Amino acid sequence: MTTKDAIEKIVHSAHPDPFEVLGAHITRVGGKEAIVVRAFLPDAKEVTVVETATGQEYPMKEAHRDGFFEALIKGRSEVFSYRLRKSGHDGSVRLSADPYSFLPILSDYDLYLMTEGTHYKNYEKLGAHVMTVNGERGLFFAVWAPNALRVSVVGDFNGWDGRRHPMRLRGSTGFWELFLPGLDAGDVYKFEVKSRHKGYLAEKADPYAFYSELRPKSASVAWDIDKYQWNDAAWMEERATRNWFESPLSVYELHFGSWRRVPEEGNRWLTYREMARTLIPYVKEMGYTHVELMPMTEHALDESWGYQTIGYFAATSRFGNPDDLMYFIDECHQAGIGVLMDWVPAHFPKDAHGLAFFDGTALYEHEDPRKGEHRDWGTLIFNFGRTEVANFLLSSALFWLDKYHMDGLRVDAVASMLYLDYSRPAWEHVTNQYGGNENLEAVAFIKRFNEVVHGLYPGVLTIAEESTAWPMVSRPTYLGGLGFSLKWNMGWMHDILSYFSLDPIHRKYHQNTLTFALLYAFTENFVLPLSHDEVVYGKRSMADKMPGDLWQKFANLRALYLYMYGQPGKKLLFMGGEIGQWSEWNANQSLDWHLLEHEPHRRLQAFIKDINSLLQREPALHEVDFTNEGFEWIDFGDYPNSVISFIRKAKDPNDFLLFVFNLTPVPRFDYRIGAPRWGFYREVLNSDSERYWGGNLGNFGGAHTDDVWSHGRPWSISITLPPLSGLVFKPA
Numbered sequence: 001m002t003t004k005d006a007i008e009k010i011v012h013s014a015h016p017d018p019f020e021v022l023g024a025h026i027t028r029v030g031g032k033e034a035i036v037v038r039a040f041l042p043d044a045k046e047v048t049v050v051e052t053a054t055g056q057e058y059p060m061k062e063a064h065r066d067g068f069f070e071a072l073i074k075g076r077s078e079v080f081s082y083r084l085r086k087s088g089h090d091g092s093v094r095l096s097a098d099p100y101s102f103l104p105i106l107s108d109y110d111l112y113l114m115t116e117g118t119h120y121k122n123y124e125k126l127g128a129h130v131m132t133v134n135g136e137r138g139l140f141f142a143v144w145a146p147n148a149l150r151v152s153v154v155g156d157f158n159g160w161d162g163r164r165h166p167m168r169l170r171g172s173t174g175f176w177e178l179f180l181p182g183l184d185a186g187d188v189y190k191f192e193v194k195s196r197h198k199g200y201l202a203e204k205a206d207p208y209a210f211y212s213e214l215r216p217k218s219a220s221v222a223w224d225i226d227k228y229q230w231n232d233a234a235w236m237e238e239r240a241t242r243n244w245f246e247s248p249l250s251v252y253e254l255h256f257g258s259w260r261r262v263p264e265e266g267n268r269w270l271t272y273r274e275m276a277r278t279l280i281p282y283v284k285e286m287g288y289t290h291v292e293l294m295p296m297t298e299h300a301l302d303e304s305w306g307y308q309t310i311g312y313f314a315a316t317s318r319f320g321n322p323d324d325l326m327y328f329i330d331e332c333h334q335a336g337i338g339v340l341m342d343w344v345p346a347h348f349p350k351d352a353h354g355l356a357f358f359d360g361t362a363l364y365e366h367e368d369p370r371k372g373e374h375r376d377w378g379t380l381i382f383n384f385g386r387t388e389v390a391n392f393l394l395s396s397a398l399f400w401l402d403k404y405h406m407d408g409l410r411v412d413a414v415a416s417m418l419y420l421d422y423s424r425p426a427w428e429h430v431t432n433q434y435g436g437n438e439n440l441e442a443v444a445f446i447k448r449f450n451e452v453v454h455g456l457y458p459g460v461l462t463i464a465e466e467s468t469a470w471p472m473v474s475r476p477t478y479l480g481g482l483g484f485s486l487k488w489n490m491g492w493m494h495d496i497l498s499y500f501s502l503d504p505i506h507r508k509y510h511q512n513t514l515t516f517a518l519l520y521a522f523t524e525n526f527v528l529p530l531s532h533d534e535v536v537y538g539k540r541s542m543a544d545k546m547p548g549d550l551w552q553k554f555a556n557l558r559a560l561y562l563y564m565y566g567q568p569g570k571k572l573l574f575m576g577g578e579i580g581q582w583s584e585w586n587a588n589q590s591l592d593w594h595l596l597e598h599e600p601h602r603r604l605q606a607f608i609k610d611i612n613s614l615l616q617r618e619p620a621l622h623e624v625d626f627t628n629e630g631f632e633w634i635d636f637g638d639y640p641n642s643v644i645s646f647i648r649k650a651k652d653p654n655d656f657l658l659f660v661f662n663l664t665p666v667p668r669f670d671y672r673i674g675a676p677r678w679g680f681y682r683e684v685l686n687s688d689s690e691r692y693w694g695g696n697l698g699n700f701g702g703a704h705t706d707d708v709w710s711h712g713r714p715w716s717i718s719i720t721l722p723p724l725s726g727l728v729f730k731p732a
Contacts, residue, residue: 010040011066013150013163013194023100024079033077039098042067042161044086049073050095052081081134097136097181099165104177105133105140111173114144117387120452123313123399126175127208128222130185138181139222141167141189143206144388145359146174149196153178154203155189155219162192162201174388188219190353195360202360205310205353207392212298212310214317218353221317225403228326232333232405239338239407239459244485245525246651248615248622249570251340252288252578253531254279255305256296256319259575261590272324276331283337286578286605287612290338292410294532296325297344300351305532305587306342307412308349308379312396315404329405338407340461341400345393345449346413347379356380364389370430374416376423384417385441394449401457408461408485409453415468417442443482450483461485463527474525489526489569492517497534500560503547504642504664504724511639514663517567518631525626526569530577535585543580548724552665554580554600555694555724558607558687559661562726565611566648566659568625578608603693610692614685614728619650620657634658634674635711641666643721645673645711657684658729662721667697671721674711680704681717681729688722697722702729 009015010022024037037049039060047069049058060069085095106125113119114126126142133140141153151167157180158164167176190203205212209220257269260278270278283291295306298314306316315325329339348364350356355364365380366372372381383389400406416422421429421437432440450462464473464482467490475481499513507514535541546556557580565571576591580601583592595601615621624630634645642663649656658681662668675681682702688694703717710716721727 007064007068011064011068011163013152013166015166016149017169018166019100019168023098024082026077026079027072029072029074032074035073035076035079036070037073037082037098038063038068038070039084039100040068040163041084041086042163043088043159044069045089046087048085050083050085052083057085097134097138099178099180102133102179102181104168104170105179106142106170106175106177111170111175114175114388114391115173117391119391120395120398120456121402122391122395123208123403127206127210127313128189128220130222130224131179133179133181136181137184138179139183139187139189140177140179141191141206142175142177143167143191143208144175144392145191145193145363147196147359147361147363148176148193150194151176152192152194153180153189154192155187157183157187157189160190160203162194183222185222185224187222188213189222190219193359197360200357200360202357203353204358207312207355207358207364209298209311209314211322212314212317215300215302218300218310218351220311220314223322225322228323228330230326230330230405232330235333235336236405240457242459244459244461245626246623248289249527250288250612250615251290251292251527251570251572252283252286252575253292253294253529253572254575255294255532255585255587257302258585258587258590260593263590267589269319272320272328275319276328280331280335280337283332284335286609287616288337289616290340290407291332292340292572293342295342295344295412300349300354302587304349307344308347308377309344310349310351310354312392313399326404333405339405340408340410340463341406342412343397343400343409344412345382345396345445346417347374347377347381349379364392368430370424370428371420374423381416383441384439384445390445390448393445394452397449397453398456401453401460406460408463410463410465410488411446411449411484412465414446414464414466414473415470417446418466418468418470446482447477451477454483454485464488466490472524485525486527486570487524488529488531488572489517489521489524490529491520492526492567492569493529493531493534496560496563497530497545500556501545501547507642507663508639511636511642511644514644515636518633521568521631522626522628527572528564528567528569529572530564530574531572532574532585535574535576535581537584539584541581541584542577544582544584548665550600551693552724554604555665555688557604558692558694559663559724559726561608562611562659562685562687562728563661565615565621566646566657566726566728568631568648570622570625571615573608578605580604600693603691607687607692610685618657618730619652620648620655623650629653632676634660641668643668643671647676656731658731659726660719660721660729661726662723665723667723668721670718672708672710672716672718674709674713675705675715675717676713677731678705678707678715680732682732683727684730685728686722686725687727688725694725695722697725699727702732 047060060071152162167178206220211221211223297309298311464484472481477483546553632647645660690696705715
């Protein structure tokens with residue numbers, strides 16, 4: 001029989017190995033072998049061991065008043081399969097398998113790979129998983145907490161009592177596991193972690209949970225992540241062979257909770273499935289190739305927009321369950337729309353139920369606050385040099401590509417990962433081993449992330465939001481780069497918004513602001529972004545940034561968008577920009593769709609639709625975005641008139657478009673532009689067209705070349721430049 005000390009440790013949840021005491025064990029009584037079965041069931045009045053094969057019953061005796069029961073079964077020398085029949089004080093009777101009768105489930109090979117950091121799909125092992133073991137359906141739980149004295153699974157099923165279901169520690173690996181029969185998808189749970197250090201005790205959400213309660217609740221919810229039946233095989237097969245560098249890429253960035261709401265129902269969000277019915281037809285009609293979702297990972301604070309992630313494997317419950325998000329992505333793919341998602345491996349919040357101080361130590365974060373905390377955001381920085389932490393993040397990235405069929409990840413705040421002194425004064429940061437400010441561990445993680453993602457998922461894009469001059473961000477790692485597919489061109493974005501925000505009378509003094517980005521345009525595979533960050537916190541909306549009266553604001557905005565689409569690089573526009581929203585983006589309310597009742601906004605939307613169409617049908621606008629063979633200046637020196645002109649070329653140099661911009665409110669007649677070759681140049685798009693609420697000044701369909709030298713070319717066209725406009729010509 002077990003000792004009194006061991007019973008006390010079980011009852012007070014202090015035993016280092018509950019499986020050593022609980023469950024069925026071979027013992028000896030009077031020199032003969034017997035079986036002893038022990039169970040800790042605080043809510044039981046009576047407990048009986050019921051042998052599965054024979055139905056034989058063995059009543060258990062209460063060995064401790066708090067609910068510790070045991071039964072000595074003499075004459076048996078082998079452990080047999082059994083269940084426990086529990087009679088409660090409330091009169092209830094329940095027959096169930098004993099959690100402490102099951103053998104370990106994590107294999108030694110699993111543990112080896114996880115401690116080595118190469119278990120790329122450890123989300124299939126850690127967390128909560130619906131499975132059947134020895135004919136018993138239940139939930140298998142596993143978690144990493146190497147500095148814990150005890151970890152227990154708690155939930156409604158055990159009254160949130162951490163004494164009830166302590167887990168098994170797998171040797172020195174720091175991984176804990178437990179199979180609880182009788183539980184299923186939908187059950188709510190947390191891990192109660194008792195640390196070896198200073199008596200720390202906390203209830204933690206599952207780091208690998210697939211689903212969570214809606215805030216302000218914070219428990220994890222078990223979910224069968226593999227039950228959704230996908231219907232996007234054709235998209236997935238085609239994606240793997242697509243060369244996105246030479247394909248049109250026009251991204252509609254959006255915040256799921258504020259794209260459109262239902263004011264008649266308390267201003268509620270649209271669900272994942274409602275968004276599938278409304279957003280997808282809109283994006284398709286507008287001509288975008290992709291949507292980019294601001295983080296869909298679970299987060300506690302709405303105001304963080306998802307960038308302070310709690311659940312790195314959990315789709316936010318705000319809009320539905322995981323199957324609902326899968327349905328949304330599936331429908332996007334069937335409509336020919338790719339889905340990108342913002343992913344945040346740079347930092348995580350300090351919420352008590354999250355990753356912070358997970359096992360009573362700085363487990364996921366750095367212990368040194370000079371390396372472990374982002375003062376700007378009040379968040380913690382991942383310890384990228386810790387094998388299990390790097391594996392956790394890498395598995396998170398692969399999870400969204402694997403289980404949710406995401407087409408790419410935009411990695412947020414890469415600059416904050418690369419530099420040890422990011423947003424820190426000199427006296428508040430440490431250097432690396434060579435005395436530099438580079439975070440070598442983060443660099444190694446980023447490279448590995450890109451290598452593994454591109455190796456396992458061809459056709460998937462990785463996109464860096466990186467705002468510094470770090471070289472070769474979007475170059476392969478074997479060439480010394482970081483390995484991203486694409487990089488946001490933050491410099492271009494700041495320059496272009498600075499220029500277009502100027503009163504046109506001052507623009508002639510800032511022509512270099514308009515053209516500077518072409519000096520480095522081909523050093524990276526750039527995305528030209530006009531993102532959510534540019535329309536919040538007092539920066540004003542895109543339309544409101546523009547100078548002048550109402551007509552000039554819209555003319556300027558159309559010229560800006562056409563300039564973006566004409567420049568080399570892929571395109572991204574945040575929601576609301578396409579309808580000329582006046583107010584800054586507010587995550588707590590819908591976009592101002594009522595503006596489309598007014599002609600200027602409705603016609604701006606038509607303009608975006610047309611330039612997306614132009615991008616898709618003209619190879620010159622997408623085939624050669626990342627080398628200088630796809631771009632050629634005609635004239636960037638006419639700063640007195642604020643006129644600029646250039647050529648965009650396809651892989652076939654005879655297939656090209658000619659762009660001309662007049663960025664003052666003064667129309668210019670008989671303006672001569674050098675032409676690459678002789679012939680008729682058709683005006684394929686004019687931002688001043690009455691179709692777009694312009695003044696309808698143009699060139700009557702195009703212009704024929706004259707044998708007049710201009711801009712170093714033997715031929716030229718004489719054209720009319722409408723005020724605050726962009727024109728696109730194509731040789732007939």
